[in-house]
Amino acid sequence: MSTTLITNIASLVTNDPSLGDATPLGLVHDAAVLLEGERVAWVGAADRAPGADRVVDVDGRAVVPGFVDSHSHLVFAGDRTAEFNARMSGRAYSAGGIRTTVAATRAASDEELGANVAKYIAEAMRQGTTTFETKSGYGLTTHDEARALRIAAQHTDEVTYLGAHIVSPDYADDPAGYVALVTGEMLDACAPHARWVDVFCEKGAFDGDQARAILTAGKAKGLHPRVHANQLSYGPGVQLAVELDAASADHCTHLTDADVDALANSETVATLLPGAEFSTRAEWPDARRLLDAGATVALSTDCNPGSSFTSSMSFCIALAVRDMKMTPDEAIWSATAGGARALRREDVGRITVGARADLAVLEAPSHVHLAYRPGVPLISQVWRKGERQV
Numbered sequence: 001m002s003t004t005l006i007t008n009i010a011s012l013v014t015n016d017p018s019l020g021d022a023t024p025l026g027l028v029h030d031a032a033v034l035l036e037g038e039r040v041a042w043v044g045a046a047d048r049a050p051g052a053d054r055v056v057d058v059d060g061r062a063v064v065p066g067f068v069d070s071h072s073h074l075v076f077a078g079d080r081t082a083e084f085n086a087r088m089s090g091r092a093y094s095a096g097g098i099r100t101t102v103a104a105t106r107a108a109s110d111e112e113l114g115a116n117v118a119k120y121i122a123e124a125m126r127q128g129t130t131t132f133e134t135k136s137g138y139g140l141t142t143h144d145e146a147r148a149l150r151i152a153a154q155h156t157d158e159v160t161y162l163g164a165h166i167v168s169p170d171y172a173d174d175p176a177g178y179v180a181l182v183t184g185e186m187l188d189a190c191a192p193h194a195r196w197v198d199v200f201c202e203k204g205a206f207d208g209d210q211a212r213a214i215l216t217a218g219k220a221k222g223l224h225p226r227v228h229a230n231q232l233s234y235g236p237g238v239q240l241a242v243e244l245d246a247a248s249a250d251h252c253t254h255l256t257d258a259d260v261d262a263l264a265n266s267e268t269v270a271t272l273l274p275g276a277e278f279s280t281r282a283e284w285p286d287a288r289r290l291l292d293a294g295a296t297v298a299l300s301t302d303c304n305p306g307s308s309f310t311s312s313m314s315f316c317i318a319l320a321v322r323d324m325k326m327t328p329d330e331a332i333w334s335a336t337a338g339g340a341r342a343l344r345r346e347d348v349g350r351i352t353v354g355a356r357a358d359l360a361v362l363e364a365p366s367h368v369h370l371a372y373r374p375g376v377p378l379i380s381q382v383w384r385k386g387e388r389q390v
Contacts, residue, residue, distance in 0.1 A: 003041065005052035005384065006063065007032035010365040013064040014043060015337040015350035024337075025329055025367075026352075034065065039386040043352060058361050058381070062369070064332060066130025066358030067313035068339025068349045068382060070158070070275065071250050071271055073304035074117045074134040075148040078104025080306050098138070098166050103149070107139040114147040114151050120303060121155055124311040127377075128268035128360035130384040131339070131348045133158035135198060136359040137165030142186045158343055160196035161187070161223060165213045166205050179210050183202045183217035196247070197223035201237035208236035215244050222321040224344070230254045231276070242266045248298065248342040251276065253285045263295040272317035273333075275308035287334075288325035298338035299331060318374035326369040357386035 012031035014020060020028035032049040034042035042050055065126040078101050105113070117134070124132060134156060136148035145163045152159045163182040171178035187197075197218025202210040205228075215225040225244045227369050229237025231251035241249035249263065250271040263270050272285045290297050302308040310316070317331040326334070340349030347356045361381035362369060369378055382390035 001037040002054070002327065003052040004035040004056060004358070005032055005049055005056050006035065006051055006056045006058060006361075006383075007046045008057045008059055009033070009046065009063045010045070010060045011062040011367065012351065013062070013332060013336070013367050014352055015065060015333060016043075016206040016352040019043060019192055019293050019352065023329070031063070031256075033351060033359065035383070035386045038357055040351055040355045041355055041356050050295070060365060061380065062362040062364055062366050063351070063361050064128075064362065064367050065336040065349050065351050066360055066382065067128045067335050068298050068343065068345070069124060069129045069132040069303070069313055070339040070342040071249065071302050072134045072304070072311075073137060073162075074120050075113055075152050076101050076105050076138045076305050077108035077112055077116060077137060078305065083306065084279065084309070099169055099353060101138045102140055102169065103129055106144050107142070110147060110151060113148070114154065117151060118153050120311055123305070124301075124313075125382055125384070126316060126379065126390050127312050128382055129311070129313055130358035130360075130382065131158070131343070131345070132156055133160060133164040133343060135160040135350055136190065137162030137198075140165065140168035141170070144182070145186055146189040146193065146205055149190050153193050153251055155288040157195065157212045159194045160198045160226060161194040161202075161218065162198040162204055163187070163190065164211070166200060175210070179206070181212060182214055183364045186294055187217055187221055191218070191221040191223055194223055196226050197227060198226045200228040201235060201240060202228065203235070204230050204232075208240055211240055212244070213238065215240070215246070218243070226250065230259065238262060242268050246345050250284070251299070252290070253277070253283055255286075255289070260289060260293045260295065264293040265292065269296045269298050269338065271300050271342050272320065273300055273302035273308060274316050274324060275310045276302050277323075279308050279310075284323045286325065287320060287330075291326070291330060296338060296341050297330070297334045298342040300339060300342070312374040314370050314378065315374070318371045321371035322374070331371060332367045350364035357383060
């Protein structure tokens with residue numbers, strides 16, 4: 001296997017506390033990283049680096065793990081510019097806007113949907129994202145949900161069945177019938193193509209009892225739960241996520257003290273999606289409250305055409321620092337190692353021996369610049385599985 005030494009790194013975020021400064025970021029200054037095949041083979045001071053088949057000198061730039069975007073909705077068609085424009089003119093966001101995308105997605109061909117997914121994945125890759133999860137949820141028929149998952153699985157292993165995004169318009173007068181479909185025929189068709197099962201547990205979508213039935217049925221088919229929880233209002237989503245050992249409770253905007261305590265005393269990650277609050281002018285999640293309680297926090301884009309049409313993890317880091325009371329160190333950890341935790345992965349989100357060789361080189365000497373210089377394209381190189389992508 002060929003080896004590549006990336007050297008002359010001013011500041012290296014490893015997310016391994018046993019390295020460097022012994023903080024959660026495991027910062028190593030004046031560093032180098034040896035890649036062997038698809039894995040990291042060595043990490044340490046540049047002046048102690050081993051030889052390699054090729055050497056890449058990053059000339060005093062910072063290096064961070066590739067971003068892990070653990071929540072996105074990329075299998076869709078259509079455009080909701082008009083909705084966004086209206087909302088910015090005073091109309092509040094509600095879950096019903098999803099129906100617009102459902103109609104466009106159903107009408108699109110497999111080729112159109114696949115091209116969209118590929119486009120947005122490439123866009124995210126250019127911005128440093130090397131691992132991403134994506135969901136179905138814009139088909140809401142057995143055929144359309146299954147094809148969405150097949151298309152998603154061509155691009156990522158982290159595929160989530162979200163037939164329970166909203167009640168299908170076809171079942172507007174029979175929500176119980178739709179839950180039966182989602183937990184029966186649709187689940188049977190979709191489970192072979194997914195790793196995860198998700199539900200939008202929210203007023204206007206699915207209540208706690210419906211969500212429990214959907215997630216329990218998914219678990220019985222071998223899918224692990226994730227939950228859209230407590231985004232628009234207080235509700236049972238977080239408690240349900242913890243009860244069912246969901247990998248992640250996503251949004252977590254409206255939390256009681258009991259919700260925070262439950263997350264802090266569980267393996268369920270609180271995944272915060274600041275792009276959604278930015279794009280809907282909604283209340284910001286209180287990351288500081290979660291972190292101080294001891295909860296594990298991830299950051300993700302929630303890239304979708306309605307409420308958070310961004311693929312930029314750097315942007316989400318800047319929002320988290322500015323508006324969600326996170327430090328720059330906490331934000332970069334949450335966008336990398338935190339996202340890996342939300343996917344229950346140990347091979348990504350860190351730069352340490354044995355991890356997958358995914359990393360981003362910044363046009364800056366420190367990861368702090370991701371929040372310090374918001375909106376500036378700071379990603380100069382992206383490496384995934386040991387190969388340079390950007």
